[in-house]
Amino acid sequence: MDYQFKNIEQKWQKFWADNKTFKADNHSSKPKYYVLDMFPYPSGAGLHVGHPLGYIASDIFSRYKRLKGFNVLHPMGYDSFGLPAEQYAIQTGQHPAITTEANIATYRRQLDQIGFSFDWSREVRTSSPDYYKWTQWIFMQLFNSWYNKAADKAQSIEKLVAHFEQQGSAGVEAVCDDDTLSFTATEWKALSNEEQQTELLKYRITYLRESTVNWCAALGTVLANDEVKDGFSERGGYPVEQKKMMQWSMRITAYAERLLQGLDTIDWPEPLKEMQRNWIGKSTGASVKFGVENSTEHIEVFTTRVDTIFGVTFLVLAPEHELVATLTTPEQKAEIDAYIIQSKKKSELDRMADTKTVSGAFTGSYVINPVNDEKVPIYIADYVLAGYGTGAVMAVPSGDQRDYLFAKHFNLPILPIIDIQNIETEADPTKEGKYINSGFMNGLAYKEATAKVIAYLEEKGAGKAKVNYRMRDAIFGRQRYWGEPVPVYFKGDLPYLISEKELPLLLPEVDKYLPTESGEPPLARAKDWKHAEGAYEHSTMPGWAGSSWYWYRYMDAHNQNEFASKEVIDYWKDVDLYIGGSEHATGHLLYSRFWNKFLKDMGLVVEEEPFKKLINQGMIQGRSNIVYRLIDDEGRGTNTFVSYHLINQYKTSPLHVDVNIVENDILNINKFKAWREDFKDAEFILENGKYICGVEVEKMSKSKFNVVNPDMLVERYGADTLRMYEMFLGPLEQSKPWNTNGIEGVFKFLRKFWKLFHDEQFNFRVSDENPTKAELKALHKIIHKVEEDVERFSFNTSVSSFMIAVNELADLKCNKRAILHDLVIVLSAYAPHICEELWVLLGNEAGTLSYAPYPTFNPAYLIEDEFAYPISVNGKTKMNLNISLTLEAADIEKTILANTDVQKYLDGKIPKKVIVVKGRIVNIVL
């Protein structure tokens, strides 16, 4: 029979499912290997060809590792809480759970037809109560913990309470909202329970506090910083404004240093690590206190250039700074108030568009510079951000360009402090040269000056060396319906955890999925949804909650008593290989590392980092096809279309055409006429009898008609072809446009492969004769090549090598059983269906292929007796010589130099140098 991919693929997909071929065992004598894909959000649009790219790569890797004798865990699930299902619910009233269920069914069908070796018995869904019970449980652990800086880990809050009862706050080094807190044991015990709880909230790793949030009125919810793009919501593109709200937050900042250090221990792409480093944004410098003139208040600033402190000629506060009101003198009040109003209005959109204009206002107050007691004016300006550092900066116009522009604008002095500084037209931030105008630092260089001024400030109690991080605590509450309920109720204004016995706290039914009229989140609509002690929290958890620990649930997906058992976590430990997109760099991948470190501190997991190796698959872009509509004299579009290479002879306007009615950029005219009613009488100006379409690379989207659906390709070419073609397209990590044009080549290859096993009448026929040297060489080349390629994730070059191997064997008319047996195993990671079929035809038991041992590479088969290669003289290629490689290196040199052809070029001269590479002479230098 000819290659009947449809029957073969359906048959084996059913076999794998029925026999649970890929079920991973939690107990095994084999070494473990955990291959994880970023689980998808099941959207209504289903999969397009870009989605499976990473899954195919991880599947090839998993199958390869099984052949190599590993116990492979390769699971899949769904990140099934999310906004689109909720938006759909708001529009239609359909419960998000129903939408989600339907979308998952589509995803599952689409995934199944590609032949992945997932262990579906471990499937997880973040929106299932069995799962989110444990997300809530982890939330409770976070609530019950504080970060002990002395031990550099999170610890139980009970330990902190015990300490307070015995010694008060003395000796506590905690990450805390207010690090100036100080009280004795007696004072602590005198507090009421409510007051104690209020204090403890300042220490808990998940905590409630008033914070400025990105409020999106159109979506009725709060967004994380990474969900906001240029002042608009990433999803939907609605405007986002700043608003103060009581919010659940996660003290991720406590882990800033460990998150940064950990990057050096993991095998991730360097650009991705760099993004996380920038996001954490560590900067080393000093904090300095400036006393306010005629007042007991002081202003604390953070600076990375404390060495420039003698150059401070003014201070700038963010308009939102808490001292602005007290510092403003009556004469300046009107001006300051106006500025605050103006900057508030501006803060959403124009603030970034307009970074050139200098603006600000004088408060009327002054501070005293602690190093020289000079009086320095205090300004406010919106170039200082309330959220970074202390929301106040010491301005050194000679060294900082923004300060320089500000000083010029407000006519403030600009004082040079380094001898080689050139500040005529702009600030000069140099660290070279010696200090001038700098009191006790005069004549020093950068390093000594910095050390000296910090020592001075510390002695005076006016400052200290400090490390600052850009990263902010993560906001954890969302005013949405379709998310995990927070397992908390309120008594008075204080949050209390529900008891573990009450988990999971189920998502209640509501009449509508919108916020209430009073602006409460949708959960406030739930009737009779109350805890015995008080009202439940009405916000839900953000999308990243469920995805921050899911890889552990796969290890023990059905455990009713724990999120995963200690024993199982001890076995699987961590993810060996994680494949997914780089768009999660500062979201999911950072939060997951944070939760993992917390779980490690609690002794619940064993590894500090969850994902040992990470690969980013590139984005698949759309490749749009364009037709060109002829414009008539009045500028209206006609029903005539001009082929691509003729368009400069006419006046035309471009129009996207469905890529599915175009093949190799040639428009199928009949399909085009049928495509849309108004084109049924379309006429064409052709070239060579064809209509050629234009091409554009852009995002894959329905509106551009460039979405290619994998279903169609599986239908037409089969899953094995699709799998190999997606790999063949280019390097896994590179972004590239989807182009179906070359898929035929892969399909032809698989047919050729099939034909190796069959005679002209398509009867299965293999020979039991011993393989020839040439056949063994072709086989061992591919055995070796695939090993190398898979280990370095170069799947595209493997596909090429398979084509070469099959071409060689076809040329040799090879149908030797021994050769084909090994070839089937090697190819089975890439094209599993066809290989299963041939495996059985070769007389093996069905289902044993996935765990067959990978053939051993024997380099002896690749050694050639004689090799022809060019020899250059002075770098120019002169001749080809056949040299026996069995000769010793020194003999090769002699043989070559004695060769009469070579001597002609040597012209009687003795070579200066003979360059030998791997036993071959490649160049003779005269």
Add this chain to the structure above:
RNA sequence: GCUCAGAUGGUGGAACUGGUAGACACGCAGGACUUAAAAUCCUGUUCCCGUUAAAGGAGUGCGGGUUCGAUUCCCGCUCUGAGUACCA
């Protein structure tokens, strides 16, 4: 602006630690089979000059450098893509 990645035929791409640049595939051209088409198979295909065949020259974004030898390493520039943005 800053950070990172990249630039190789008509196209996607290969060349792993410097050693025959363009593997493999698509497309294109020619041929075989066929009444014809599709499918399949064979041949050619970096560019220039030239040809029966040959032989020659140029060539990996641009300009330089190191080297016997550079797509690969170094310096400068141009362009493209991604991330980030008043971070003190």
